Amino acid sequence: MSDDELWSIGRLAERAGTTVKTVRFYSDRGLLPEAARSTGGHRRYDPAALDRLRLIRDLRALDLTVPQVHHVLTDQDGGAETGGALEDALAGRLSALGSQLTALRWRETALRLVLDCPPGERPDRLRLVGALPLPPSTAAPARFWRGWLPPRTPERIVSAFLAQAVPQPPADPTPEQALAFARLHALTARPCAGGTRPQPDVHRAAGARGATVLYAGLAEAYELAGARMRRGRAPHPGEALDAFAAAYAEAYGTPDTPRFRRLLAGRLTADPRLERYWELAARVATPPGARPDPTPGTAHDWLRAALDAQLTAPAPGVPRTAPPA
Incomplete structure (x- = not known):
């Protein structure tokens, strides 16, 4: 592929609707490989990088960590059509969200326990709910x-x-x-x-x-x-x-x-x-x-x-x- 067919980091960022800093961040962490370097040492990307960058952003929008995204992309690069890495990452996020939701429900109930009890009982209620781990x-x-x-x-x-x-x-x-x-x-x-x-x-x-x-x-x-x-x-x-x-x-x-x-x-x-x-x-x-x-x-x-x-x-x-x- 000739240099005319390659994109600068700025052009890739513009096409993706993101910032140069974001593209550089993902490149530095190995998520978005560059196709070449210019004679001046500037990064160059092929058009396929746009789809990969959009996929990275979609995965990050699901709150996957950078290592998890890297694992998913590696799995995809290996030819897996329904990658187990993606399924594992999503299942892990669902489990974590379930724990967070449970903790929030318990925290809400704990607040109501203290708020709705007679003022004289509040010190005891505070000690009880304050010592309870959440979730x-x-x-x-x-x-x-x-x-x-x-x-x-x-x-x-x-x-x-x-x-x-x-x-x-x-x-x-x-x-x-x-x-x-x-x-x-x-x-x-x-x-x-x-x-x-x-x-x-x-x-x-x-x-x-x-x-x-x-x-x-x-x-x-x-x-x-x-x-x-x-x-x-x-x-x-x-x-x-x-x-x-x-x-x-x-x-x-x-x-x-x-x-x-x-x-x-x-x-x-x-x-x-x-x-x-x-x-x-x-x-x-x-x-x-x-x-x-x-x-x-x-x-x-x-x-x-x-x-x-x-x-x-x-x-x-x-x-x-x-x-x-």
Whole structure:
């Protein structure tokens, strides 16, 4: 191609409706190769550079980074008709935009939580929403449970439990959901008294060996209890309670007997912090107007109540004491 058929950087910029500075910027970064140099050392471009420059501007308008644009152009130069580089870049931008939109929705809801509450509650609300990362993260609840579960619990058991126990923050939260998640974050991010989280008696009794057996059995018992809770059944002895007691008995290496169940009931003490956790988790996970779905915590409470009901029931053949008239 002769020099007469080549364009100066100024002419290319004019044809593209941009500035010389922009053309030089893309050339210096290898996005817009020059065809030649004049005898005076000035850049020269062939007419095809106009289409390439327009493509670069279109990609940049989609907020792709310069390295991403370079990757897309390299892919195209290699002959790819439907380049995977473009698809990957666009998918990445969509994911990033989704996170940004979620963060904005949460920020808007947080502002309303502070604005719409009584003036006396604003300092507490400010502390709650100010400590919440945006977009919201489940890191604090996950750390809380990792510290609470028995030491050396297999990772597959931990991961399965976390999937059930840690509620995912909704992308477009109601004020009630946002407030509950902020309180959940504050509850789990706060260190325990003494700097350590004591393990429950039932965990210490099971030990590391029994952790896998215990949580596999509890998962089955919670599922069985959850099915009954969805039907509105009150806590009662039966298949769900048998699976619950059997999980602990097998983890402890002892038979599931009436005496064992009495001992187990004494160890299953309520933990106010955990009860508060499950209350908040249910609020986060429940859409407006929907009925809360059973959580591992509410299923656990149902099973504890079922165990208490069994232990306080009269023995077969013994009549119940009639209530006073």
